[in-house]
Amino acid sequence: MIEVKANSTLYLKYTNLSQYKHLIQFVSTRKGGVSNDPGKGLNVGFHIHDAPENVIKNREILATALGISPQSFCFLHQVHSSKVALVSTKDRGRGTTTYEDSIADTDALVTNMQGICLNVLSADCVGILFYDPVKKAIGAAHSGWKGTVKKIAAQTIQCMHEQFGSEPKDILVGLGAGISPEVYEVGEVVVEAVQAAFGTTDGMISHHTMTGKAHFDLWAAIKCTLTEAGVPADNIECDQLCTYRHPELFFSYRRDQGKTGRFVSGIMLQEE
Template sequence: MEPFQWKQAAKGPSLFYLSSWMEGEALTAGFTGRDGGFSKAPWQSLNMGLHVNDDSKTVVRNRIAVTEALGWPFESWTCAEQVHGARVHIVSASERGRGRDVREDAILDADALITNEPGTLLASLYADCVPLYFYDPVHRAVGLAHAGWKGTVAQIARHTVEAMTAQYGSHPSELLAAIGPSIEDCCYEVDGPVISKVEPLLKELREGGASMAPNALIADANGRARINLKEINRQIMIKAGILPTCIELSQMCTGCRTDLFFSHRMEQGKTGRMASWIGMGRGEPFS
């Protein structure tokens, strides 16, 4: 069953809840769709990104609509300036709300955020890259990571697990992880320079015992290949010690489902951004 369950109230933002994590927990986690916002074309309509030349006041209005739909205050929204790297930033209570309404205030140069601070809503932005979610129900800590091909090759998933272990005492075998909607191999073709970076990682994972799905990388006769970043990140999570049964995997492809999501590749870069989110300590358990 698809772990990200779509809910949209009348005229409200399109939200995909990671509902299995939220049942019985004061926790919220999920992914935004493209509908139910206020942006005009080509960002129509629920654009969450301040960096794509959309009107900034409209983007903030979209973000406020999402947080209100979640039952959280807008002041809790906390995000970073993403650079397709693998740096993990530990979000303190004093950093709550950074980046919510202006880019200049965002946490600098971080593609993964972790926190154990209740009332802090972590968020990151996407338009095909892979959203990664982490939850430690034992030590009460959460994390998000943004994994494009560069972040995947740099193993940002592993770095996030290691940071949560070092900072919060998390044990990888006790972590819950999820991989959200993103582009899949059916829509993601890359060239030689990218292949040359991905192949050594696949070799390392296979030599470490990974049972890689056949569609992790499918080469063609023209020196190009289709890559499944979801599967590669899943294997990195397993190598980092997360149990395979504790990893939720979305089956939705942003390239195939431009009716639901923005896709940088399918829309030639002229499009909006979705947001992943996760936070503890507000609202009622999910139902």
């Protein structure tokens, strides 16, 4: 990934998507911003204990760093589902200034419209960005353990195929920062869900050498889902940045025991 500094803010860009100059794509960090604890820095989530005016200001700061209008943003009310929503011009700006106006009960968005920035929030879950350079279509998905075993990444690709004629072999994907398997201890419910979803836990569930506890590799499971759906492995970028181990960059729900902010992964088409 590529680091981009803009005044006091820092955001990341995917290398595989950066060749497309008409594409805005990013993963924000907590650098900059006006929020205090528990989401100190650039918290962009309304649904934590932060003043709404701070969140709005942080979103404005991020938009300025990206060189776009905050009214380009489109946000979700994420519920760890496999639901994908088709976004049109009427959805531009939804959820930008109020949580209640977010697209309800959805965890992924797709569009082929210019000027709409599809956003997903994270604080350990993996944000996934999709781009089809052939059909000029984009997607964004939020994938925690529940979304991962529900294969929301594949659902997003299927929606892009149905709506825009996208072929999986053409789609480029960026897997964002998330909690790494080294620190992501899970219980039997998750292990059983992985087995049920994939028919195996190989390469996805490991056991800690000292504690014997199960650990889940979200990135490996999502990559498995993507390749099963027909996305070439070479089309997937994943730098495996751990939210838990980088408190200077990312909010982490587990590290901060639920009292933390949110960062955002976003993607937007512009005029070529």
